[in-house]
Amino acid sequence: LPLVARIHGAALDADAASWLVDQGASELAAEDVDLLGLFDQPLQLALHQEYWPAGRTLVAAELLDWGGVWRPLAVGVEVAGIRIRQQAGGEADDLNLVVGDVFGSAHHPTTAMCLEWVAFGPADAPLLDVGTGTGVLALLALRLGATRARGTDLDPAARECAAQNAAANGLADRFEVQSGLGDASWPRIVANLSSGTVVELAYDLAARLASGGSLAVSGFSVEIAPEVERALLRAGLRRVGGDDRLGWVRLDFAAPW
Ligand SMILES: C[S@@+](CC[C@H](N)C(=O)[O-])C[C@H]1O[C@@H](n2cnc3c(N)ncnc32)[C@H](O)[C@@H]1O
Numbered sequence: 001l002p003l004v005a006r007i008h009g010a011a012l013d014a015d016a017a018s019w020l021v022d023q024g025a026s027e028l029a030a031e032d033v034d035l036l037g038l039f040d041q042p043l044q045l046a047l048h049q050e051y052w053p054a055g056r057t058l059v060a061a062e063l064l065d066w067g068g069v070w071r072p073l074a075v076g077v078e079v080a081g082i083r084i085r086q087q088a089g090g091e092a093d094d095l096n097l098v099v100g101d102v103f104g105s106a107h108h109p110t111t112a113m114c115l116e117w118v119a120f121g122p123a124d125a126p127l128l129d130v131g132t133g134t135g136v137l138a139l140l141a142l143r144l145g146a147t148r149a150r151g152t153d154l155d156p157a158a159r160e161c162a163a164q165n166a167a168a169n170g171l172a173d174r175f176e177v178q179s180g181l182g183d184a185s186w187p188r189i190v191a192n193l194s195s196g197t198v199v200e201l202a203y204d205l206a207a208r209l210a211s212g213g214s215l216a217v218s219g220f221s222v223e224i225a226p227e228v229e230r231a232l233l234r235a236g237l238r239r240v241g242g243d244d245r246l247g248w249v250r251l252d253f254a255a256p257w
Helices: 014-022 044-048 109-120 136-143 156-168 195-207 225-234
Strands: 003-007 027-031 034-039 057-066 069-079 082-085 127-130 149-152 175-178 186-192 209-221 238-245 248-254
Touching (some): 109 209, 109 238, 109 248, 127 136, 136 149, 136 156, 136 186, 186 195, 195 209, 209 225
Parallel strands (some): 127 149, 149 175, 186 209
Antiparallel strands (some): 003 057
16 A cells, blocks of 8 residues: 655645655645655655654554545644553553544544644643543653643543543543533643634633733634634633634634733
8 A cells, every 4th residue: 555644734744845845755645734655565664753843743544445445544643742642552652542423533634733733832831621532632741741631522522532541641630531621721722623613612712811821723614713702802811813724724822901
């Protein structure tokens, strides 16, 4: 099977292109904002290299020719030097996630954009991860040095999955998972949810943002993003940035207090 390495946001990055060629890519292609390298060899080597453009995720995937459609079978994601895999037995610095039916494998564009926001830091700042799923965002923050993180999820299966992933990766002592937001305030909050849920929670999220804190929300399309932005502005937050990928959006806000 041919294999592909996808570097998000690197379509115009000449260094990333040379790196893929150095790794043995037989062909390069751009897809949307992403740079793809096609490989004839197994790609595990790509997951063990030191080149990761700052703030970008790389997805290494097998490609299966499925009735003329290339269907990716992902084997790993890397962000800020941390490999995120769905398998046990990786290296100590990896994040090895059991995913099952829970959302948060790291491959979805919204998760990837939130991972990049988390990796942007500040690395030691505690993080509230609303709708934690597998715990992937909180666990990356902890792996990168956050002093503590809380994941929340309405779904008991997700809470159990996130707790197990924290324990399996040796991060349980700095991680807690619960169904509700709690009363504490946080310097960083990330919420990868549906647009309706973000709008509904806009005031609750703002109320839990500490002075000078930052919030990233994702989980909705470019078309609906203005409505989500309005709700968070109404809650008193200031828009400071964002990203979009394959029609999905991340919006970044800061507490003006
Ligand atoms: C799109 S997944 C995000 C998972 C993971 N954080 C990621 O970025 O890949 C959204 C998660 O939020 C949970 N969820 C939905 N509504 C919620 C709410 N009001 N409060 C907490 N969690 C919620 C869902 O059960 C699901 O696990």
